[in-house]
Amino acid sequence: MSAPQARNDDEVRRGGLSRRGFLVAAGAAGLVAGMAGPAWAAEPAAAGSIAPVWPGTAGGFPGFEVDTSAKIADLLAYVPEKDPDAKFWRSRVPLAARIPALTQAQAQPALDPRTRATNLSQVYMPLTSDQARYNPSDGTDYAVTTQHADKAAEFQYVRYGTSVNVYVPRFSQYQDIFSGWPASNESITCLPNPAYVDTAHRNGVIALGAIGNPYMSAGDPHGFLAQDESGRFVVGDKLVDLAAFFGFDGYFLNFEESVPVAQVAKIMAMFGAMKARASQLGLKTFHLQWYDSLGVDGNLSYQNALTAVNEGWLLDGHCDTIFLNYWWGQPEVDSSVTQAKKAGLDLLNSAFFGIEMEGGGWQGQPPVDPTGYWAKATAPVPANGSAPAKASVAMFDAVQDTVRWSRQQAADPSVPAIAAATYDYERRFWSGAAKNPAAPVPAGANFGAANFFAERSVIGSVPFVTRFGTGQGTAFYLNGDKVGDAPWFHAGIQDLLPTWQWWTKPYAGGNGSALTVDYDHTTAFTGGNSVTISGKLGPANGTEVRLYKTAISVGGSALTASLVYQANAGSLVSLGLTFQDRAGATEWLPLSGAVRENLGRWTRATVDLGRFANRTIAALSVGVHSRTGVHDCLVRLGELIIDAPGRCRPGPKPLGFALEKSAVNSARTAAQLRLTWELDNTVWYYDILRHHPGGGCTWLGRISADAYHVSAMPRVGQEKMTSLSLLPTDFHGVPGLEATLDFRW
Incomplete structure (x- = not known):
């Protein structure tokens, strides 16, 4: 062309x-x-x-490399306000506040909601790629080609695009910190992908960039620790300014090299100055996460536990959390508990025990099912709350292994087959072997994230609006009309997705088998997909699909709930509310008697919640049941809104x-x-x-x-x-x- x-x-x-x-x-x-x-x-x-070109792009690699004096000089010279491309890479979505935990309404009520998760990961992995091939016929033919860097970066540095050959994750509700990891260069200041910052912030997740192995030559005016005549750390200021301009929340710090011990104090002073500058700029969140590598003694030493060698980064080094290296077991967890008590640290809030999920199918090894790594997490976090949690957990790199493993499991090498395998695996990875976060783990099956971390939510007030959009589609719809036929992806416009994917149980005390729930990209009300509830339905197997964790106060004023849906003949739909004062029960509002609006192929049903004044909604469900004989059920959910009436005037x-x-x-x-x-x-x-x-x-x-x-x-x-x-x-x-x-x- x-x-x-x-x-x-x-x-x-x-x-x-x-x-x-x-x-x-x-x-x-x-x-x-x-x-x-x-x-x-x-x-x-x-x-x-x-x-628009990714900020800092130079020499064929996107981002600001910081491993030489010349590259740091380029970083210092960069002014985003003067870069005509920079505005295209800014996240403008504020960090949402998460609602308080209500353990009685959790899928696993015994889990300690204070246990946290961090995910250090690449983004937008291609579903198909020739970067690595594994021949299962003999179990030995595995190779990483020289094209790995290019292939891994194929979607890494775009905000949105038109390919179907891309994986868009769907489980922010089990993460607390997300760090963007550069595709092929660890000596880099990597700005996190703004699409992922958008969806992270919408879900209350802190989004970090990454700094790796900077050039720290003493006295160099373009070294990482350079100071001007007034003592100002010029690189530190620039890093804070980048976070403020591009809308992210701090940095993951990966310093895998030894330095003279005198420089340790200078690094700590620089981090303190960065915190002060963030405060001056009015940043509500500026988080520094240290990787367990460089010790406070100046030596590169992976401690694999909280020790006297690395705790100083938390006590004196102005870091908020530490990502502990991967070679730990129960003894290291227990010794960390003792060390934290001695130092006055809350281990659940400050230390994340790392699990190297990238290790499966990397560096010459064939891919393995990464859900198997969750068994390791039982040391700091006993599964399903069977004992008190001791620390938090960090993942590296869940996104990569989700795709790598799924490529080997797909029925064939086509994009649709790999996509189906990827999203099926993703659900097992996060929701557990049964793909239902409330279900017990079958004997011999692998755990999922939901066995260790309580689900989080930001839905604490009205308006609450979702169209269930995953951030990708093969077409685009507005109010039920198709207005685009091209495939697309954009994680930054992902809706607040269902908190539980999928927590199903018998409807209204029944005892039948559950219907199947999934995302459907063949049709949508607004966006690229709907949620489908399908299967054989009869009077004995109605299904409740618990969708969203909330803390919405009905208060003394009326609220309404509306659901846009499709339902075939014989499939009855109800809206379910679980309240904080009765967290073990669902109160049902049949939509057959609701105010109904015909939207073509879709129906909007609206119910008045005034009867629940002064109660707080803890969860939202949809129920599907039947009073007739067994038939094929197909229900699609297109939009769910909880809001106060009279707030519908068009804006300017x-x-x-x-x-x-x-x-x-x-x-x-x-x-x-x-x-x-x-x-x-x-x-x-x-x-x-x-x-x-x-x-x-x-x-x-x-x-x-x-x-x-x-x-x-x-x-x-x-x-x-x-x-x-x-x-x-x-x-x-x-x-x-x-x-x-x-x-x-």
Whole structure:
């Protein structure tokens, strides 16, 4: 394909900000563009491309490398406010507060909710890859090719894109800290992927970048520990400034090298100065997590426990937590408990015992089922709360091994087969062998994260709105209408997903077998997928699907609950509420008697919660049952809202909607666009739509930010002008007034 032709801003005529009908029929077949971002190829963008480049990209690798004086000089010279690409990589989603634990409503009530989990991981792993092949016929043919770095980085440094060949994780509810791990270079300051920062923050998860093996030559003005004439740590300040600008919460610190002992105090002083600068900048969270490598004596020494050699990073070094190295067992856990008491540290909050899940299928070894590693976690955290927890747990690298293992288990090497194996495995990894976090672990089966960590939630007030979106799809829907036929992925627009995937049990005291629950990417109400409940259903096997952990006070004012769903004949749907004052029971509201609205193939049922005044909802469920004979059940869930009535007025038009730059391909059949606008903090997300000459529209993308790059907006026939609109949606799920502009081909 020929290089695109760059165009000047003055070739675009700004359109009026008129209100359009919110949703019109989908565009002409074959003329649909999906959301697209830059496809990272470990090299600078091609000439003429206007795709935003990852911050700090230089020398063919994305990010700021910090292992030489020259590279640190580049880091210090970088000013994101002057980088025209930087705005495309900012996370603008604030860190949500998590609700208090209610152990009686947990899937595993005996688990200590104070036990925490950190996940040091790559992001957006490709489902298929030639980076590694394992031949199960003889169990020996395993090789990592020289292309590993490029393949691992294929999606690592994009925010969103149009491929189906990518894994988007779905289990933030068992994590407390997420650290982005660079694909192939450990001497790097790695900014976390903003899509993952968005979804982490939405779920109350702290998101960290990574700093590895910096150049710390004493006295070098461009060394990691360099200070200016006033004593200011210039690199430390820059690192804090990057976190403030790009919207993440601190750094994972991986210093796997020895240093002169005098430098240890200087490193600690620099970390203290970073904390002070974060406070000056008004950052509510700035977290430093130390990796158990460099000791306070200056020697590289993996302690594998909390000891006098590494505890100083917590006591005097201004680090919040420590990620302990992997070679530990029960003796190291027990000695850490003793050491923590001596030092006055809370081990559950400060020490994470690392599990090297990346070790399966890496460095010349064939892949192994990484869920087997969970057995190791029983030393700091006895499974299912069978004994008091002693410390917390860190994972490295759950995302990579989820995909690597699943590639070997797939029915065939196709993307659909590997995707099915990956998401099936992912559910076992997090929810346990039964793929139900409340179910006991079968004899001989491997544990899951849900056997060690209590589920977390941020749903503590209204409005609560979810469309169950996983952050990917093979099409895109708005209010039940398909407005995009292209595949897409964007973890940053993932909804708050069900807390339990999937906690099923008999409906209303029945004793029948549970129906099956899964995500369905063949149809959606809004987004790329719905949730399906399916199987053989009869009077004896109604199923409760417990969906969300909440702490929503009904208070003295009325709230309403609405569910958008589809149900085939004979399948009855009810909304279930569990209250804090009766955490062991579900109170059912049949939707057959609710206020119903016909939305085409979907139905919206709304129920008044006024009768529950002054009670607090601890969990939300959906029940499916039948009064007739056994039949095939198919129920789809498209949207769930808990809100107060009367809060549904459309918000104002976005301000400043503009085309910063465009590029049209040589055939003049598609255009790249760089779009910007003013961020409104009352907006949940923005959708970008293109309108067709004969009516209809095509979805181009969604983001919770103020800048978006469209990689391929198609031209309809020989149209001379394309009308674009920016549609905001507020936190009540209500679309606002659109801003528009016209693009001239």
